[in-house]
Amino acid sequence: MGQGFAAHTRFLSREKINYIFIMSYTEIMKKRDGFTIVELLIVIVVIGILAAITIVAFNGIQARSRDSSVDSSVTALKKAIELYNAQEGVYPAVSGCPDNNGCGLAGLSTILVPTYISAMPSSLNGVSYARNTGGVGYGLNVPYETKPRCVAGTNPNPTWGWFTSSGLSRC
Numbered sequence: 001m002g003q004g005f006a007a008h009t010r011f012l013s014r015e016k017i018n019y020i021f022i023m024s025y026t027e028i029m030k031k032r033d034g035f036t037i038v039e040l041l042i043v044i045v046v047i048g049i050l051a052a053i054t055i056v057a058f059n060g061i062q063a064r065s066r067d068s069s070v071d072s073s074v075t076a077l078k079k080a081i082e083l084y085n086a087q088e089g090v091y092p093a094v095s096g097c098p099d100n101n102g103c104g105l106a107g108l109s110t111i112l113v114p115t116y117i118s119a120m121p122s123s124l125n126g127v128s129y130a131r132n133t134g135g136v137g138y139g140l141n142v143p144y145e146t147k148p149r150c151v152a153g154t155n156p157n158p159t160w161g162w163f164t165s166s167g168l169s170r171c
Contacts, residue, residue: 063145066123073121074142074152074171077105080117081138081153090135091154102128102141142171 085091092111097103108129109120126143139153152171 060146067144067146069121069123070127070142070144073123074127074140076117076121077112077124077127077140078152080112081108083116084112085135091131091138093131093135094129097129097131099131099133099135102130102139105129140171 081091092108093099094103094107094111097107105120105124105127113119128141129138130141131138137154139151141149142152143149148169150169150171
């Protein structure tokens with residue numbers, strides 16, 4: 001009676017023992033028809049975490065791409081303003097926008113398009129233009145999504161509300 005499992009298996013070949021163990025394992029697995037709720041919840045949580053990481057990374061890439069588009073649009077606008085200055089000897093004065101006051105780009109568009117730039121870039125939403133007294137300098141207040149707002153241009157007036165007194169740096 002105390003001989004145990006080994007005594008009963010001495011008459012069985014190794015192949016038969018392996019067959020018995022494999023069949024027992026197979027029968028156990030057949031009784032288990034599906035996944036447990038805990039297993040399903042773990043898979044759902046892992047998929048949710050991966051999706052959240054992907055969305056956050058993708059949104060950051062899109063914002064940096066839009067900032068790059070703003071950079072190239074500001075460069076094109078600065079070239080058009082400099083072409084105007086080279087031909088006229090002063091920077092453009094926008095109708096309805098007194099010197100040293102920031103205004104939108106709509107008035108500037110009527111001056112520069114189509115002679116100095118074919119069309120105003122569409123990615124310049126929120127950019128404002130200001131000209132120094134007498135047209136000796138100008139500034140562009142440039143907002144970004146991922147970078148801090150900055151001022152571009154030549155000789156922008158430091159008394160403008162959106163220049164260095166409010167912490168804005170040069171682009």
